[in-house]
Amino acid sequence: RARETLTSPCYGKTLAGSLIALKSGKRRVIYSLPFINIINQTVDVLSRALGDRAVFGYHHLTFKWSRASENEDLERKLMIAESWDYPVIVTTFEALVSTFLTSNNAYLKRLHNLANSFIILDEVQSIPLDYMYVINEAIKAMAERLNIKALYMSATMPVRVENTQKPVDLKPNRYRLVLNEVENPISPADFASRLNLSRGSTMIELNTIASAEEVFNETLCE
Numbered sequence: 508r509a510r511e512t513l514t515s516p517c518y519g520k521t522l523a524g525s526l527i528a529l530k531s532g533k534r535r536v537i538y539s540l541p542f543i544n545i546i547n548q549t550v551d552v553l554s555r556a557l558g559d560r561a562v563f564g565y566h567h568l569t570f571k572w573s574r575a576s577e578n579e580d581l582e583r584k585l586m587i588a589e590s591w592d593y594p595v596i597v598t599t600f601e602a603l604v605s606t607f608l609t610s611n612n613a614y615l616k617r618l619h620n621l622a623n624s625f626i627i628l629d630e631v632q633s634i635p636l637d638y639m640y641v642i643n644e645a646i647k648a649m650a651e652r653l654n655i656k657a658l659y660m661s662a663t664m665p666v667r668v669e670n671t672q673k674p675v676d677l678k679p680n681r682y683r684l685v686l687n688e689v690e691n692p693i694s695p696a697d698f699a700s701r702l703n704l705s706r707g708s709t710m711i712e713l714n715t716i717a718s719a720e721e722v723f724n725e726t727l728c729e
């Protein structure tokens with residue numbers, strides 16, 4: 508299959524997904540993430556595992572905050588950033604999706620380097636579901652025309668990641684939500700007296716700190 512999914516806890520997911528990608532035999536791994544802080548973290552993890560010369564991190568602040576030494580070849584770094592001609596690229600969802608869904612010349616410079624690559628979309632649950640259908644169709648097209656493979660990774664995989672024409676409409680099975688309507692406003696003390704705390708841990712959200720403290724104190728007395 509051209510597209511696989513990996514649902515895993517946060518720890519070990521980066522290396523597990525990267526190992527799957529490296530074993531695929533593709534010429535390049537493109538690892539995409541939603542946020543700059545975890546992009547830098549992923550670059551650090553993969554650099555320690557594969558070596559600094561194998562991994563290149565790219566986002567819109569790559570050069571703005573650079574503290575490069577005088578001996579660093581910035582022209583070469585810029586060329587890599589524009590072309591993605593490198594064994595492992597760690598980048599943003601925006602940069603990856605823009606590469607195959609826009610006609611901007613700046614992105615088209617690296618389109619050919621998606622060919623025969625393994626693409627990882629980590630933390631895929633952060634992509635809005637109304638975008639996922641388009642991304643899925645683009646991945647399918649690139650699998651046929653550019654010989655790519657893709658892996659969707661998440662600790663909380665969206666229910667409809669494989670069929671994202673509709674938003675998620677299933678209720679999670681981890682929590683039970685009970686709504687009790689109150690006809691007339693009541694005091695925090697009266698509210699506390701109606702609570703049933705015998706079932707275990709209970710989360711209560713109130714509008715003010717004072718009312719929260721009053722309910723808390725009333726429940727302690729019970």
